[in-house]
Amino acid sequence: MTSTTTKTETKLLPGDLAIWMFIFMELLVFGIFFIAYAVMRSQNIEMFNHYQLTLNRELGAINTLLLITSSYFVVRAVQAIRSNNVQACIQWLYAALVGGAGFLVLKTFEYSDKFSEGINLSTNTFYMFYLSLTMFHFLHVILGMVILFAIIIKARAGAYTGKNHTGIETGASYWHMVDLVWIILFPLVYIIR
Amino acid sequence: MDYPLSVGVYHSMKNFYNVHTIWLLMVALTLTTYAVGQLGFSGLGVIFFVLLTTLIKGAVIIRDFMELKGVSLIWQLIMYGWLSAVCFAIATAYYISV
Numbered sequence A: 001m002t003s004t005t006t007k008t009e010t011k012l013l014p015g016d017l018a019i020w021m022f023i024f025m026e027l028l029v030f031g032i033f034f035i036a037y038a039v040m041r042s043q044n045i046e047m048f049n050h051y052q053l054t055l056n057r058e059l060g061a062i063n064t065l066l067l068i069t070s071s072y073f074v075v076r077a078v079q080a081i082r083s084n085n086v087q088a089c090i091q092w093l094y095a096a097l098v099g100g101a102g103f104l105v106l107k108t109f110e111y112s113d114k115f116s117e118g119i120n121l122s123t124n125t126f127y128m129f130y131l132s133l134t135m136f137h138f139l140h141v142i143l144g145m146v147i148l149f150a151i152i153i154k155a156r157a158g159a160y161t162g163k164n165h166t167g168i169e170t171g172a173s174y175w176h177m178v179d180l181v182w183i184i185l186f187p188l189v190y191i192i193r
Numbered sequence B: 001m002d003y004p005l006s007v008g009v010y011h012s013m014k015n016f017y018n019v020h021t022i023w024l025l026m027v028a029l030t031l032t033t034y035a036v037g038q039l040g041f042s043g044l045g046v047i048f049f050v051l052l053t054t055l056i057k058g059a060v061i062i063r064d065f066m067e068l069k070g071v072s073l074i075w076q077l078i079m080y081g082w083l084s085a086v087c088f089a090i091a092t093a094y095y096i097s098v
Helices: A017-043 A045-052 A057-082 A086-116 A125-156 A166-191 B005-016 B019-038 B044-065 B073-097
Strands: none
Touching: A017 A045, A017 A125, A017 A166, A017 B073, A045 A125, A057 A086, A057 A125, A057 A166, A057 B019, A057 B044, A086 A125, A086 A166, A125 A166, A166 B019, A166 B044, A166 B073, B019 B044, B044 B073
């Protein structure tokens, strides 16, 4: 006797499960940082509003566009490898790296501008949050770029195919997490008041 | 074959919703956020609006870029839960301070 059952297929997480545990931990840390910023601001509204205006909003917006676009390129890289197009995958990953590098250059420019004015972590509570939050994120961008570069090297060596590309999905997931965090950081620190 | 209008609209929307248009949507929302800051808008309404655009962008990244659509419910809860909780906490902190 046969029976017909309706079964909803549950998709597997893209990439390695370990990276998702790591992403979860990272998001928790950033989440606490964001909430701490919002709470501290509620106790120092005038100071936070005043110093927020000293930030370069244009660079913040351009950096957001760079990370979003870089994330989009990584999506294209994953699509390419699923079609077994290794060459296109590598090219999209290089494009994503350029986006990340652009972010780092602009952020470095922002930091040097602030440091030349004598601003540092102990200047005031706003700058303590601004510098520590964005620098913590800055380090994640660097780590993400190192991961993407390692993937490119492996892809060039022929390690990935249309059927075997877990490594690319793993790196892609981490890079999207870096983007996701900045998506919240930008309006929180640069815009809302 | 004739489809009801609603089916036609659904298929059109489905065809329009892809990684390219998602990227364009996020660019548009980012420029909107920037414009809000540049025009000097402030207040609770503006804060909620900006947080709503942030929530949309975050949800799109989780669903379509991170590809969590259709994965186990626990991971969807973790990711969307994190995004919602952070945005809600920020909104609450700003609401209380006004």
